[in-house]
Amino acid sequence: MTWSELSQDPSFWVAVSFVVFVGAFGRLLLRRLAGVLDAHRTAVRDELDSAAALHAEAQSLRERYTDEAAAAEKTADEIRARAQEAAGQIAADSDVRLQAHLSRMRARAAEEIARSEEAARQMYRERVADLVLAASTRLLRERINAEMQVVLIQQTVDGLGQSLRQRQA
Template identity: 35%
Template sequence: MSFIYDAEFWVAVAFFIFVGIVWKVGGFNALVSGLDKRGTMIRAELEDARILREEAQRVLADYQKKRQEAEAEAAEIVRTARVEAERLAADAQTKLADFVTRRTRMAEQKIAQAEAQATADVRAAAADAAVKASEEILRKDTVSSGDALLAKGLAEVRAKLN
């Protein structure tokens, strides 16, 4: 009976007495129910995490769909803006061509008016010279002086035409 004096023996006896007291008081039932509660709580948390994950996947899918729709809308806006810019450029080109045509026509009209005015001025000058020459001829009855005056009038007309 030397084992009675061993420390390991008394540790084992104390352990079994402790286990017996814990079992008698209901400690094992409390331990098992605590573990069951903990397992239930963990299962509930896992279920909540699964639900949150599914919800997050739905939200992600919604955002991806919205992003794709926004990208498509942005592409449509860019396409529309390009078409509008091309239309505006074509309108501007047409307006510029019309403007140049109008200005050219106006310049041609001004040139024609200036030519007509110059012709009228030359005719008026020629008429004035002819009238002056006629007056001189009528004042002087000599033929030779009339020829000289006519030559002088023609010279004046030529000078004004040049």
């Protein structure tokens, strides 16, 4: 095919116009497509950078919260240990106070028993003295005449009264 034949062929001119059209607008289209792709690439890169920054921040927060949780657990353990120690001390103090209270109660009870025993002894002595006096009076009445009885009874009563007063003092 020669140039003259080729220039007469409509398919040739369609092909030439297509090549010119693609050449002229293809560059523009490629530039725009490259711009769009570059913008998309930049947006994706920015999103990836933002995601990496968020990931780093999340990792930092996770580490911080993990550290804070460990510190809180340690503080809770310390508080628990102090509370157990305080409870032990309170129990020990309560035991000491209870023992002291029981000792005071025992001492009071012993004092009360001693007072009761002393009162019983005193009452016993007084009763014995009354019985001795009554028995002596009866014996003297039976064995001594009336005049002597009065004198002896009076002397005995006076002597016992003085004796009892001396014992009570």
